[in-house]
Amino acid sequence: MTPPTREIISAIVDESFIFRSLDEEIRAQLKAKAHSCSFSAGEVIIEEGDEGTEMMIVNSGTVQVRQSSYRGEVSLAELGKRAVIGEVSVITGTPRTSTVIAKDDVSVICFSRETIQSIIASSPRVKKLLLKLIESRALQSIDATH
Numbered sequence: 001m002t003p004p005t006r007e008i009i010s011a012i013v014d015e016s017f018i019f020r021s022l023d024e025e026i027r028a029q030l031k032a033k034a035h036s037c038s039f040s041a042g043e044v045i046i047e048e049g050d051e052g053t054e055m056m057i058v059n060s061g062t063v064q065v066r067q068s069s070y071r072g073e074v075s076l077a078e079l080g081k082r083a084v085i086g087e088v089s090v091i092t093g094t095p096r097t098s099t100v101i102a103k104d105d106v107s108v109i110c111f112s113r114e115t116i117q118s119i120i121a122s123s124p125r126v127k128k129l130l131l132k133l134i135e136s137r138a139l140q141s142i143d144a145t146h
Contacts, residue, residue: 046100052089061106
């Protein structure tokens, strides 16, 4: 799998529902700090309980989101291109709330916790969008595990 080019990273940031409201200068800083990672089918991208050091946007492929519950492991969602993953622990500082596994070969754009925290500090709109996403994911988890 070919890693995304700087042009692809730029397009993903510009098109992201979370980042597109940022002014051009802040988006340019975000793009400069982003990097890409690739995962093979079956590979764990995020492990429930680990420290969250990065938030990611899926560039290609599909991921499966799973979470431990009293009934065992529960599948919460399958997410594809442009989905945000890893945001909960990066925003809240808590351990990862779910495990994310590459369903097929997956390419993601990664943003460090420090970069995201800096963006949140300068943009209340981005913080609000990320908090809404976290709330939505929490409700999805509750529905799936009960």
